[in-house]
Amino acid sequence: MKAIIFITSILMLLSFGCTDDDDYQLPPGNGSGNGNGRPDNEVGMTTSTFQPASLTVSTGTTVRWINDSSVAHTVTxxxxxxxxxxxxxxxxxxxxTDAGSFNYVCTLHSGMNGVIIVE
Ligand SMILES: [Cu+2]
Structure with missing residues (x-):
């Protein structure tokens, strides 16, 4: 009986672990922050858009673009x-390092553009 309870506990722990991983991969989109559960200074990419397309950061911020899509893009x-x-x-x-509005595009996909707003 103890063995069964023990195994059941292990299985529950494992399933909770999987649930946490799923939550991390697919965070709920609630429209806050920069969306997608990304760090505040990060821009990702789909096959045809920057995510988020508009990112607001403070002066001195290092913005990181990561191509987490399946196709090549430029950040121009x-x-x-x-x-x-x-x-x-x-x-x-x-x-x-300077405040302002900095537009950029992907030269490979027309209409794929974004802006970094530095305050
Ligand atoms: Cu592109």
Whole structure:
């Protein structure tokens, strides 16, 4: 009987562990922060959009773009500040030292654009 309770406890612990992992992979989108459960300074990518497309950070923040999609993208500043090509799984970081609104695009996908608002 003790063995059965013990095994049941282990199974419950394992299933709770899986549930936690699922929650981490798919956090609820509640519209707060930058969405998607990402760090506040991180921009991800789908196959055709930046996520989030608009990110607001404070001066001095290092923003990290991570291509967590299945296709290549570029992160190309409209102001000539940066121009990086990211294969799936690659990332790129840039530190914004001045306040302002910094637009960027992916040159591979028309309409795929974003903005970093530095306050
Ligand atoms: Cu792209």
């Amino acid at each position: 500043s409209n102001d000539g500040l940066f121009d990086e090509t990211l294969q799936p799984g690659q990332d790129f970081s840039f530190t914004f």
